[in-house]
Amino acid sequence: xxxxLFLFLFLGLVNVTFAxxxxxxxxxxxxxxxxxxxxxxxxxxxxxxxxxxxVSFNGLKTxxxxxxxxxxxLERTNRIYLPHWPTAPKPxxxxxxxxxxxxxxxxxxxxxxxxxxxxxxxxxHGLQFNAHVRKDNEYDNEYDANLxxxxxxxxxxxxxxxxxxxxxxxxxxxxxxNPIPENADEKxxxxxxxxxxxxxxxxYAYMLFKQIVIIFEDKNLPDFNTYxxxxxxxxxxx
Numbered sequence: 585x586x587x588x589l590f591l592f593l594f595l596g597l598v599n600v601t602f603a604x605x606x607x608x609x610x611x612x613x614x615x616x617x618x619x620x621x622x623x624x625x626x627x628x629x630x631x632x633x634x635x636x637x638x639v640s641f642n643g644l645k646t647x648x649x650x651x652x653x654x655x656x657x658l659e660r661t662n663r664i665y666l667p668h669w670p671t672a673p674k675p676x677x678x679x680x681x682x683x684x685x686x687x688x689x690x691x692x693x694x695x696x697x698x699x700x701x702x703x704x705x706x707x708x709h710g711l712q713f714n715a716h717v718r719k720d721n722e723y724d725n726e727y728d729a730n731l732x733x734x735x736x737x738x739x740x741x742x743x744x745x746x747x748x749x750x751x752x753x754x755x756x757x758x759x760x761x762n763p764i765p766e767n768a769d770e771k772x773x774x775x776x777x778x779x780x781x782x783x784x785x786x787x788y789a790y791m792l793f794k795q796i797v798i799i800f801e802d803k804n805l806p807d808f809n810t811y812x813x814x815x816x817x818x819x820x821x822x
Contacts (some may be wrong), residue, residue, distance in 0.1 A: 607620065607703065608700035609700075614648040620643055621666060628707045628711075631808065632711060639711070640787070649713055650671035651671050657707075660772065666699075680693045682759075695717045696748055704733040705727070705730055715816060717815060721774070738807075757797055763786075
């Protein structure tokens with residue numbers, strides 16, 4: 585029995601490790617992408633449960649879809665939807681190319697973010713809904729998901745990949761204009777125009793990458809487990 589348990593845990597560790605060798609690269613195999621994302625979800629959830637065993641992701645899984653602009657979590661289905669890059673719409677590929685200054689550079693953005701940094705970002709949204717810890721504004725919800733993503737990959741030792749993510753974020757931010765009107769409350773405006781901005785690649789990217797740069801440049805971040813403990817302490821009943 586002990587040997588079976590050891591083999592189960594060992595094989596699970598091997599699978600997660602293998603999945604993390606594929607991330608931060610463009611996926612052309614949608615089945616591999618779905619399986620690797622599901623392994624990351626399982627690993628993320630297991631780490632959260634070490635902090636609070638009562639938290640459940642309630643069967644959160646991944647669906648890879650053709651013709652999808654970017655990844656997103658949908659509360660209604662409790663699923664993370666990821667784009668299959670070979671079928672990604674031309675506008676999102678054009679945006680990546682233009683903001684990075686070339687096709688190869690645009691694909692690097694997609695690899696590092698759509699198939700790297702943003703994978704645990706979407707899992708973070710799954711945690712927010714399933715643990716009932718969402719904030720009252722979308723700015724903070726996105727910020728928290730970005731912070732979880734960085735701390736998760738930092739915990740997994742992806743320092744080299746994170747450095748590249750930071751480099752790309754600085755480039756993207758330098759190419760885009762701030763969509764928040766002067767003197768407007770940033771959190772309030774972003775929340776009130778969230779759906780509208782989500783349909784505008786320039787505006788939504790500016791907001792996300794601005795947050796990402798702020799987080800990267802924060803020298804006082806806790807580790808993943810500490811942050812999750814602080815975050816979950818705010819859920820109802822605590």
